[in-house]
Amino acid sequence: MTVKAVLWDLGNVLLDWQPAYYYRKHFADEAELSHFLNDVCSMAWHSAHDRGVPMAENRIALIEKYPHYEAHIRAWETSLADMVSGEIDGTPQAMDLLHTRDIPQYALTNMPAEWIDWVVESFPSMSHMRDVVVSAHEGVIKPDRRIFEITDQRLPHKPEEILFFDDRLNNVEAAREYGFKAEQFIDGKQLHAHLGEHGLI
DSSP: OOOOOEEEBBBBBTTTEEEHHHHHTOOHHHHHHHIIIIIIIIIHHHHHHHHHHHHHHHHHHHHHGGGHHHHHHHHHHOHHHHHEEEEOTHHHHHHHHHTTTTEEEEEEEEEOHHHHHHHHOOOOOGEEEEEEEHHHHHHOOTTTHHHHHHHHSSSSSSSEEEEEEEEHHHHHHHHHHOOOOOEOOOOHHHHHHHHHHTOOO
């Protein structure tokens, strides 16, 4: 079936997001930086935010366990702008091109509720999105099948008419299993190639 719309992940597809961009400025020692990001403010800990747990609530136990890192832990919520180095080259250009061709675009993102407004307001490419499904608002994250069901219900297209891009292979595989067309995002060059293969540009 012909692809009629594009569904975008945001982190590391549109936005170059790495917490280390911020924290490297605040840890002189790479070993301590690695410890902090792997064992303190880890991705496993952060995933609770993506599921909708408020950051103010989720950091309480972490600060009790690591009181000497309190300022750094609190900065996780307030320093998103310094964790994002900008847009990934190739993605905004593709979004602009799809917009000129009147191809509907949507976003499906694992993201905390505290961050989504800043993202929408800060990046012009977000104006192309006709709807944005945010994991924190739904209480479930990719690759859980439920978030693809929610997305299916929200979007006015059949899953097989939608091409989804995500940087994580497990999310791509889950989307395909549900029925979406999906490709793993590697870089802008491959992105444009995939869009061409599906007849979108």
